[in-house]
Amino acid sequence: MNILAIFKREWRAYFASPIAYVVLTIFALISGYFFYSLLAFFSLSSLQATTNPGFGQGLNASEWIVRPLFRDIAITMLLLMPAATMRLFSEEKKTGTIELLFSYPIRDWELLLGKFLAALALYSAMLGISLLDIAMLGSLVTLEWGLILSGYLGLLLLGMAFLGLGILASSLTENQVVAAVGAFGVLLLLWVIGWSTEAAGPTLGPILSHLSIINHYDSFAKGTIESRDVVFYLNFTLLCLFLTLRSLESKRWRG
Amino acid sequence: MIEADRLTKYYDKHTAIRNVSFTVEKGEIVGFLGPNGAGKTTTMRILTGCLPPSSGTARVAGFDVLTDSLQMRRRIGYLPENVPLYTDMKVTDYLAFVAEVKGVDRGRRRQRIGEIMDKCGVAKVRQTLIGALSRGYRQRVGIAQALLNDPEVLIMDEPTIGLDPRQIVEIRQLIKELAGQSTVILSTHILPEVSMLCHRVIIINNGQIVAVDTPENLTAGLQSSxxxxxxxxxxxxxxxxxxxxxxxxxxxxxxxxxxxxxxxxxxxxxxxxxxxxxxxxxxxxxxxxxxxxxxxxxxxxxxxxxxDMSLEEIFVRLVTKEAQEARA
Structure with a gap:
């Protein structure tokens, strides 16, 4: 019950401040633009295929539009989600409201989970916006819905990892900008770490590749849900939430 | 209702409070008096479960603040020093949130919130954003949230600071009305407030208790003439x-x-x-x-x-005596 109360408050707080509106609008704009340009390129290619039959064989809306769109959405989320998580704890620390929360009969994990779920709800709302594009596309061409489903599952898991790290950063500082920049920096590093795997040599390469937060998304993009990738994202999220609990506890101890 | 036993708290090497022991009986209003930085807030934070002591134990409403923290927190109301509230919420929404996390029965919630808003005089501003409230109203909302769960123990850190004289009188009246139902412990550095409100005074300085007595006894006891x-x-x-x-x-x-x-x-x-x-x-x-x-x-x-020697004089005398002894 406490989780629900915290969730409701956080959800309302998102919409009491401009954060939710800004994040949702920017996401709708950017993902809409990506969708439009992918669709435009696809229809141009389809037009060329009518004059050159051999060219049209690999043309498939799921491969040409949905997959790159999901990849673009993942990058957009990387940029936007730190803004959605930055205030969750840092604001409470700065204004002192956390002291009152600590005096209420709420367990730390209930507090954390309520906040995490509120951020996840906002993230899901953003994914919901992109679903409008997909639904419109689906009314025009035939799509592989299995691929889309696995893509969304992947995005959801990836998003949980983003949010987990964002909340951890927020619990470590009173300053929202520091929380946002810190979360963004670490996420970006974990993203680009996968680019240098070939140059890193046979020992380090696979490790970097495994740590890369986006490499685990590839299987979802291909439509094959691999348990090790699911486990990676869940573990990453749980580790972040666990560290956040520790950080809250130490906040208590240090005052 | 409150038993503090040799509470000690270090922040790094600095000692905030040392061997603070006292008891508060049911229905009592006890004033915590001391200069800024004496350890009043630290003690209150320990009693509310916000801060664990470095050593020593405390029981509030019959529950240990460390081991039975959750049970203890169900039975207290806390008003922190600067009244930290969610400025982006309306008064009723905020109180509804607090009632929910404090575990007020779902069926009784609406009625309870109404009662408390009347009692604390915030019914007029129920639809106002907390961020837009004046200092006095904010303080009342702070007291309202503390009272929502009908606390057995009410802990208030500087409840009248920053209010205008009329508001101070009103808040004091409110606190007086609570006497008997709740056990109240409040900190202040306004001395007349203590003699007006409190049954007993705990004077704390440099993290240690200097005196515990009724305001009358303190006034009489220290006078040699x-x-x-x-x-x-x-x-x-x-x-x-x-x-x-x-x-x-x-x-x-x-x-x-x-x-x-x-x-x-x-x-x-x-x-x-x-x-x-x-x-x-x-x-x-x-x-x-x-x-x-x-x-x-x-x-x-x-x-x-x-x-008569005013509480101010007593206070200054106790605090300076302490300092001299420490030096000697």
């Missing part, structure tokens, strides 16, 4: 001499007239007015003798009142 303040219209030397000769008088001090418009009042009467502080042996009431003496001599008796 009884003092009378007398303002007389008459020749200063003769009056002084006459007063000194009264039985039981230890000494008479003529006070400087700086605070008196001597030129005016004195000149009009044809004689100057003077203030004297007559110090006599303890429990020796000289009011009758002194007034008779002055009237018989034909001087004007303008004022005569017992000059």
């Amino acid at each position: 009884t003092k009378l303040r007398i303002r007389v219209e008459g020749p200063v030397n003769q009056v002084g001499m006459a007063l000194t000769q009264l039985p039981g008088v230890l000494r008479v001090v003529a006070e400087d007239e700086a605070h008196l418009p001597a030129g005016q009042a004195g000149a009009q009467a044809g004689e100057t007015t003077h203030s004297f502080v007559v110090e006599s042996e303890r429990h020796c009431d000289l009011r009758r003798e002194a007034s008779r003496l002055i009237v018989e001599r034909g001087w004007g008796l303008l004022e005569l009142r017992p000059a």
Whole structure:
């Protein structure tokens, strides 16, 4: 019950401040633009295929539009989600409201989970916006819905990892900008770490590749849900939430 | 209701409080008095479960603050020092949130919130954003959230700070009304507040308890003599001499007239007015003798009142005594 109360408050707080509106609008704009340009390129290619039959064989809306769109959405989320998580704890620390929360009969994990779920709800709302594009596309061409489903599952898991790290950063500082920049920096590093795997040599390469937060998304993009990738994202999220609990506890101890 | 046993808290190497022990009985209002940085807030944070002590134990409403924290927190209300509230919420929404996390029964919630809003005088601003409220209303919302769960123990850190005189009177009235139902512990550095509200006072300085007693006993206990303040219209030397000769008088001090418009009042009467502080042996009431003496001599008796040691003086004396002992 406490989780629900915290969730409701956080959800309302998102919409009491401009954060939710800004994040949702920017996401709708950017993902809409990506969708439009992918669709435009696809229809141009389809037009060329009518004059050159051999060219049209690999043309498939799921491969040409949905997959790159999901990849673009993942990058957009990387940029936007730190803004959605930055205030969750840092604001409470700065204004002192956390002291009152600590005096209420709420367990730390209930507090954390309520906040995490509120951020996840906002993230899901953003994914919901992109679903409008997909639904419109689906009314025009035939799509592989299995691929889309696995893509969304992947995005959801990836998003949980983003949010987990964002909340951890927020619990470590009173300053929202520091929380946002810190979360963004670490996420970006974990993203680009996968680019240098070939140059890193046979020992380090696979490790970097495994740590890369986006490499685990590839299987979802291909439509094959691999348990090790699911486990990676869940573990990453749980580790972040666990560290956040520790950080809250130490906040208590240090005052 | 509250039992603190040798509470000690270190922040790094700095000791915030050391061996703080006290008990508070059910229904009592206890004032926590001390200069800024004395450890009042630290003690209160420990009692509310916000901060674990470095050593020592505390039981609030029958539950240990460390091991039964959740049970304990169900039974308390806390008003932190700067009244941190969610400024982006409306008053009713905020109180509804607090009622939910404090575990007020779903069916009773609406009614309870209504009651509390009436009691704390925030019903008028129920639809206002907390961020837009004046300091006084914010304080009331803070008290309202503390009271929502009908707490057995109410802990308030500087409940009247930053309020205007009328608001202070109202908040004090509210706290007085709580006496008997809840056990209240409040911190303040306003001394008259303590003598007005509290059954007992705990004076804390440098992280240690200096004195625990009722305001009356504290005032009486520290006085080695009884003092009378007398303002007389008459020749200063003769009056002084006459007063000194009264039985039981230890000494008479003529006070400087700086605070008196001597030129005016004195000149009009044809004689100057003077203030004297007559110090006599303890429990020796000289009011009758002194007034008779002055009237018989034909001087004007303008004022005569017992000059009790104010809590301020006691406080300063206790705190400085402490400092001297520490140095010695």
